[in-house]
Amino acid sequence: MDMSVFNGRKRAEDGIFLQLRHPFTDEPIEEKGEPVGFVVRGSAAPSVQARLKEMQKKVESADDDEDRDALMEAMHSAQIEGAMPFIISARNMELGDKPVETEEQIREILNMTFPQMDFAKDADGNVRQVVVKDDEGNETRAPQFDITNKTFAQQVIDAAQDGARFLGETSGG
Structure with missing residues (x-):
C-alpha cells in the first residue's frame, strides 16, 4: 500500500476546499451554480502550527481586562482570529464588485456572521x-x-480541525 495517502500533514498544508453553508439553515452557499467558500489548511499543517504559536504568545502577553458585557463580541473576535491562520484563499466571493483576495476582505466576510x-x-x-x-x-x-448558528469562522475552524478531511483515499494497495 502506498502509505503517502496518510500524509495528512502535507495535505493539511496544501489545503482543501470548504464550501460555506448558511449559518442558520445549513444549506450550501453557491453563486451561479459554483460553490462559495475558502481553501483552508488543516490544524496539523506546519505553517498553521507556527501561526498558532505566535497567536498564543500574543494571548499570554495581553492584559486580561475583558468587560463581561462584551463577552459575545469577544467570542466573535476570537472565532475570527482563530479561523484566520487556516484560510489560504477565498473562492467565488466578491464584496460588491471586487473579488475577495486580501486578508482584510476575508476578515470582513468572517465578520458578517455573528454567533x-x-x-x-x-x-x-x-x-x-x-x-x-x-x-x-x-x-x-x-x-x-x-x-x-454556525458562523463562517466556526465553519472554517471545524473543517481545519477535522483531520479525516485531510487524508486521501486509504482503500486498496
Whole structure:
C-alpha cells in the first residue's frame, strides 16, 4: 500500500476546499451554480502550527481586562482570529464588485456572521440551569445558553480541525 495517502500533514498544508453553508439553515452557499467558500489548511499543517504559536504568545502577553458585557463580541473576535491562520484563499466571493483576495476582505466576510445565543433547554423544554459562584464564592443558579448558528469562522475552524478531511483515499494497495 502506498502509505503517502496518510500524509495528512502535507495535505493539511496544501489545503482543501470548504464550501460555506448558511449559518442558520445549513444549506450550501453557491453563486451561479459554483460553490462559495475558502481553501483552508488543516490544524496539523506546519505553517498553521507556527501561526498558532505566535497567536498564543500574543494571548499570554495581553492584559486580561475583558468587560463581561462584551463577552459575545469577544467570542466573535476570537472565532475570527482563530479561523484566520487556516484560510489560504477565498473562492467565488466578491464584496460588491471586487473579488475577495486580501486578508482584510476575508476578515470582513468572517465578520458578517455573528454567533447567536438562546436559552439551552432540556428534553421537556425547560431552561437548563448551571451552578456558578459569585465573587464571594457563593453558589447560585444561572440559565445555560447554547449557540444556535454556525458562523463562517466556526465553519472554517471545524473543517481545519477535522483531520479525516485531510487524508486521501486509504482503500486498496
